[in-house]
């Protein structure tokens with residue numbers, strides 16, 4: 109994809125001007141059935157929905173910003189190689205700002221609550237970590253679990269909604285979302301046009317695309333995260349993204365720093381558990397519930 113950045117406004121001549129971009133009617137009509145599937149899908153609650161957009165791929169071809177767009181923020185770390193994001197709603201092209209708005213309306217939120225079984229979901233007007241995502245050739249997203257505590261807003265992250273905007277994407281292009289451990293009961297989501305991946309985010313929902321995107325392909329998506337004002341019933345993570353795969357560390361300096369990183373992460377996790385245990389509103393009841401859930405997961409072979 110080499111087209112110049114385009115930020116044109118929707119005009120009367122635009123075929124998508126009068127149509128909702130997201131097929132909310134279909135989402136609402138199937139919410140009960142999809143809720144049943146969502147709850148039992150392995151390795152953690154999720155669902156992959158096809159044909160959820162009511163516009164064709166030309167929308168992205170014409171309006172999704174190319175890699176030279178000045179509003180992109182390049183993440184520049186080795187966990188998210190060749191990844192660009194934009195979470196500034198004032199800079200996001202009108203067409204995609206509209207899609208984000210549609211996925212933040214009360215009607216969508218109610219249906220999302222039904223599908224996920226998580227009540228009182230809130231969208232994030234600041235789109236922290238979300239918004240438009242673009243990953244280029246060689247790009248990867250290392251497997252990870254998302255942060256749970258959203259410090260800036262005193263909210264708790266509960267659900268991810270990923271809308272894929274790539275016409276004719278094939279598994280051979282790389283960049284497919286790996287859900288959990290594919291060797292066991294994981295799944296692979298090819299980021300094809302109009303496909304939507306919804307999943308519960310907690311400290312067990314490992315996801316990423318470790319297989320690099322091949323030359324000549326750019327992976328486009330809209331990523332939206334939903335929160336609750338109350339913490340999840342059980343321990344669901346802390347304020348950090350936890351990367352599961354760190355690649356090979358070469359050189360004494362990097363090995364030492366990485367050893368320190370692992371030590372501090374384990375220590376912070378232990379402190380996070382202690383914080384929950386010392387909370388008089390959770391205490392031992394929460395601990396017993398957590399132990400029971402871990403035992404159940406072990407029984408299920410997860």
Ligand SMILES: [Fe+2]
Pocket residue numbers: 252253254315
């Ligand atoms: Fe993530």
